[in-house]
Amino acid sequence: MNSSTGHMEPQRQERALRSRRDILSAARMTFAQFGFDGANIRDIAEQVGVTHTLIRYHFGNKMELWKAVVDDMFAGLSAAFSNDRTGEIDLRTRDGLRSWLRLYIRYCAEHPEHVRIMIHESMAATERLEYMVEHIRLSHAGLIPVFSRLMKQGVVPDVWLVSFFYMISSICQMPFVLTNAIDQLYGVQMTSQAAVDAHTEAVIALVLGERSHDPSRWPTLPGWAETARTKGHPKT
């Protein structure tokens, strides 16, 4: 919306732009954690260090703020997958899919809030879900022909497209959505490089049947989850 060419335009003050950006960022995290109903704009404002009425000033109301967050998020997703960065990826090949999976997993690890917000809003059929689905539709529409092609080529299993979509999405996304639970349960920081790498390997193994495994680099698990992988090391 903002043309970057104009030096003659009214040009918002720096402060205002920073406020908008900070509010958007705080709102994103808060909506991701509590959902729309659970989030409150006063908390968001406090995180940024402004009064809650400034949010109203910049965004109108809670709903409009939410929409701005979603637009901003999907813009970020598009940017991360723009041709600038993925120009060399030809998704119609096995190598392309592998690269795409790596890229997508990285995005999920870096932006767990994105999927968290999407999941929150999928829990009920609301106006917000409708709004969000139009963003999702764009992403999916671009991938459908590619995925179909990969199925026909036998690179990936030839299954119901909806299932395939959500299986691929889920395995890339969920471990990073559930970082808190995994930390508590397995004592593993999913966002650590080792965990991201181990998971990337796992996804590629499951989807493409490739095993590049180097178990020594997998994050170690607590005693109750030990699988006695280090055989030949009797502790008695």
Next chain:
Amino acid sequence: MNSSTGHMEPQRQERALRSRRDILSAARMTFAQFGFDGANIRDIAEQVGVTHTLIRYHFGNKMELWKAVVDDMFAGLSAAFSNDRTGEIDLRTRDGLRSWLRLYIRYCAEHPEHVRIMIHESMAATERLEYMVEHIRLSHAGLIPVFSRLMKQGVVPDVWLVSFFYMISSICQMPFVLTNAIDQLYGVQMTSQAAVDAHTEAVIALVLGERSHDPSRWPTLPGWAETARTKGHPKT
């Protein structure tokens, strides 16, 4: 807690038991939809047709109600996977895993609230997550040795255990967590028998590499998602 042997004990009234059960049920759905913070006990009470203070009477406070819901939910899960129903499943074999996947997918399709609540609570490191994780630990602890064995046998990919767990869980659970989004996006009712079947097939194909596909029974997708599967039917 209630000994069923005693005819001398105070013995709760029928009405009270029904109230408790109805409240628990309504609370479950509400927590699943809005999360703990987003849910409010007055709405729950109204759904049941009682006053919100009755919830306080039976459960103490919102937090205790939530815990009761979780306990109840996990009890239901245990029941669904009790030896009564799965006694014949030997999870250490390929056939066993296939049966287990079918059973688990059915559970997820029938009880999407369960995973919805778990996901809500995984969004932040709270006392509630701690509480829930102890339930989850029990489930996982029982499955770890089995999954490890299947990996060693080569029935499933030999990957990092945490990844494997969450990949398996996610692909079984998420399409039913996201029913609203899938309905809106693809116009498909995930809880329909056809969709559950198609998804079950897909999971087995991905995890076990088995393709029993009968695409004609897959739910059809809207035009924008058409993959021109019916070739030889030129419409021009």
Next chain:
DNA sequence: ATAAAAACTTTCCATTTGGAAAGTATGAGG
């Protein structure tokens, strides 16, 4: 029948929350 316990409601309260209105500070252009 009657007392006592259990089940449930009415009423009230303090806090939180989204939003509205009115006022103040800030900085860019004349």
Next chain:
DNA sequence: CCTCATACTTTCCAAATGGAAAGTTTTTAT
């Protein structure tokens, strides 16, 4: 330096919310 739009704050309000206290009804036991 002055003014005026932009950026932001203070103050207020009504509704929603979790919880507490005090009541009323229903059931059980004697």
